[in-house]
Amino acid sequence: MIISHKIQLNPTAVQEAYFRRACGTVRFTYNWGLARWKELYEAGEKPTAFSLKREFNAIKTEQFPWVAEVSSRCTEYAFTRLGAAFANFFRRVKNGEKELGYPRFKSKRDTHQSFYVANTGLKLDGHWVKIPRLDAPINMAETLRFQGKIMSGVISSYGGRWWLAVAVDVGEVETAVSGPPVGIDLGVKDAAILSTGQVFENQKHLRSELRKLRRLNRELARREKGSQGWYRTKDKLAKLHAQIRNRRTDGIHKMTTAVTKQYGVIGVENLNVRGMMANHHLAQAVGDVGMFEIKRQLTYKAALYGAVVVEVGRWYPSSRLCAACGWKNTELTLTDREWTCPECGCIHDRDVNAAVNIRDEALRIIGAP
Ligand SMILES: [Zn+2]
Helix, strand or coil, X not given: CEEEEEEEEECCHXXXXXXXXXXXXXXXXXXXXXXXHHHHXXXXXXXXXXXXXXXXXXXXXXXXXXXXXXXXXXHXXXXXXHHHHHHHHHHXXXXXXXXXXXXXXXXXXXXXXXXEEEHHHCEEEXXXXXXXXXXXXXXXXXXXXXXXXXXXXXXXXXXXXXXXXXXXXXXXXXXXXXXCEEEEECCXXXXXXXXXXXXXXXXXXXXHHHHHHHHHHHHHHHCCCCCHHHHHHHHHHHHHHHHHHHHHHHXXXXXXXXXXXXXXXXXXXXXXXXXXXXXXXXXXXXXHHCHHHHHHHHHHHHHHXXXXXXXXXXXXCCCCECCCCCXXXXXXXXXXXXXXXXXXXXXXXXXXXXXXXXXXXXXXXXXXX
């Protein structure tokens, strides 16, 4: 199983200059390929990323000698990306989609810039990573989370910071499921409530930064598109988004690691996230929690640590059923945080009760005794 870990880098000025040159080479090569593709297509030919790469390699030494200042993986990567962009476009055309997304020229101003580092040149050691063409190792903000064979790396710039995404082949994963069952209620109020009553707080980072976000969005709308000020605001926005995303992902990692290491069967709701997003009041809270991210992490970590994730149907009334006797509370509203079962007298915390029901339903689905 291949897992990717994105680590923040702290490059020196020299290293950052190399990163920029590498990103620039990727951009240049990509744009060359795209322009050439259009040219050949209009001339009635059928170019491919592979044929263009061959053509580029044949002329690069003479016409673009400076591309040799960075690793040749940069130009290879550009053609891989170009091929993927066209594959995506063709797929959309075939499916008759409205947004066709014809590949666009890359700009120095794009908020995402990246280049590829092959596994042969990538050496990680604690908080340091070595890449080809740079003698000194680059500092990493954290160590690699997974053990295994390093497959490749992509260095990218986003939100005013540099990142290294490392793909690691963790090999055979544990298949023996061990540990007790648990249900998780991915609530609106908190990020996650376990059937054991344990709460993983949703720190509501987004909410606290929302005012700043709104202000920057207004500022961007006021500015003339493409002007210096517009780009400045756009950079600030990207920075803020990255900051929010990191803090949120960090919290989710802690929760999903704890849960998958401790429990064997993990029940979660198969929520209609899109439907919830359409609901104005829930949208922000759900977005805060990062439900997609929670499920993604739970699934791969469960495979790593020997647990199974069971999705409980989204029509299953986990909040409404009394976990003690099964009575259904049809009157329960979203604002009821606590309720008493008239049938058995049990006093329920809304979310813990839901989590217990999710756990039991997950066990029923997998046919546990
Ligand atoms: Zn009851």
